[in-house]
Amino acid sequence: MSAIPVTFRAYVAEREANADPVTVERGVREFQEADLPDGDVEIRVAWSSVNYKDGLATRADGKVARISPLIPGIDLAGEVVSSIDPDITVGSEVLAHGYDLGVARHGGYAEYQRVPAGWVVPLAPGLSPRDAMSIGTAGFTAAMSVVALEDRGLSPADGPVLVTGASGGVGGTALAILADRGYEVWAATGKPDEAARLRALGAAGILTRDEVTGEGRPLESERWAGAIDAVGAATLPYVLRSLKTGAAVAASGNAGGVKLETTVFPFILRGVALLGMDSVTMPIRRRRELWDRLATDLRPRDLGRHATEVTLDTLEVALDGILAGSARGRWIVRVGG
Numbered sequence: 001m002s003a004i005p006v007t008f009r010a011y012v013a014e015r016e017a018n019a020d021p022v023t024v025e026r027g028v029r030e031f032q033e034a035d036l037p038d039g040d041v042e043i044r045v046a047w048s049s050v051n052y053k054d055g056l057a058t059r060a061d062g063k064v065a066r067i068s069p070l071i072p073g074i075d076l077a078g079e080v081v082s083s084i085d086p087d088i089t090v091g092s093e094v095l096a097h098g099y100d101l102g103v104a105r106h107g108g109y110a111e112y113q114r115v116p117a118g119w120v121v122p123l124a125p126g127l128s129p130r131d132a133m134s135i136g137t138a139g140f141t142a143a144m145s146v147v148a149l150e151d152r153g154l155s156p157a158d159g160p161v162l163v164t165g166a167s168g169g170v171g172g173t174a175l176a177i178l179a180d181r182g183y184e185v186w187a188a189t190g191k192p193d194e195a196a197r198l199r200a201l202g203a204a205g206i207l208t209r210d211e212v213t214g215e216g217r218p219l220e221s222e223r224w225a226g227a228i229d230a231v232g233a234a235t236l237p238y239v240l241r242s243l244k245t246g247a248a249v250a251a252s253g254n255a256g257g258v259k260l261e262t263t264v265f266p267f268i269l270r271g272v273a274l275l276g277m278d279s280v281t282m283p284i285r286r287r288r289e290l291w292d293r294l295a296t297d298l299r300p301r302d303l304g305r306h307a308t309e310v311t312l313d314t315l316e317v318a319l320d321g322i323l324a325g326s327a328r329g330r331w332i333v334r335v336g337g
Helices: 052-057 129-151 169-180 192-201 209-213 236-242 265-269 284-294 316-323
Strands: 007-016 023-032 041-049 075-083 093-097 112-115 120-122 161-163 185-189 203-208 226-229 248-251 273-276 307-311 330-334
Touching (some): 041 093, 052 316, 075 112, 075 129, 120 284, 129 169, 129 226, 129 248, 129 273, 129 284, 129 330, 185 192, 185 209, 192 203, 203 209, 209 236, 226 236, 236 265, 307 316
Parallel strands (some): 185 203, 226 248, 307 330
Antiparallel strands (some): 041 075, 041 330, 075 093, 093 120
8 A cells, every 4th residue: 555645746758759850848737646657665756956967858959868757866865654664664664766766766856756776875964855966866976986086095285186167066065075184175167257156156266168178288287186177178188188097087077068078198108097976876875874974974065055946847947957057056846835
């Protein structure tokens, strides 16, 4: 017997396959509980967030959605209303993100959701569902990136660290975490009007888009002790050729393109490393451990302060905006309440 109502509100994207060209109809509608897949845990969703992948999931050419109709939303947070897992209790606050959520399985843009127990992360003390979605998949990826660099030995004494795409969710959170950990962080952004906000998050300096996307020599002066790249092909070549010997870049973005044009020189002459950040398939034990750290030593400063709230009914402007590159910090979605 499900604890989810027979119908509930959800934001749904559905391909109209008979249209030429193929289009996607999207919007809020009543969704049937019977149309949700099986799962161990049922959640009353309070908050979700808007990520680049969510925007792609609502486009005919997005190449992300693997089922139709689809409730997008690659992350969610809320309260457990039913559970067959003894370690996940009814009434507890939890989150879920990654795996197939919002891509091949219905996601967070719904008042209720049903997920496997192995996808569920209990919220650590001090993190509310709104806090968790202010971090979301983007902030989780930022924390992954910081940990990956530090696991390779990066410390504040090594020198400045560069964060590209600093105006977005991954970049802004990475900037805040690094600054709070004592690093000299430089922020690269294509939005000059964001400079004051980025300095408030802890940026020691600002680079313009032109400075990090132009063509350069195969190797440039050694400048960065580490980097977090949230943009992709537009900025990653510059990062690689300007890293210090033995340094690494944690890369997670493709908003600036997917085709990487570089040379082998940074790798064979300076021993730099390119670390790929995949938050989708991280095992649940490590995922829960990292979320516990996001509630403590990796907690971003001013958590939620720079988040813009939307609802299911006003979600489209955020989905379109994040694809258009107009994100300023995080968009979070008030689903319930």
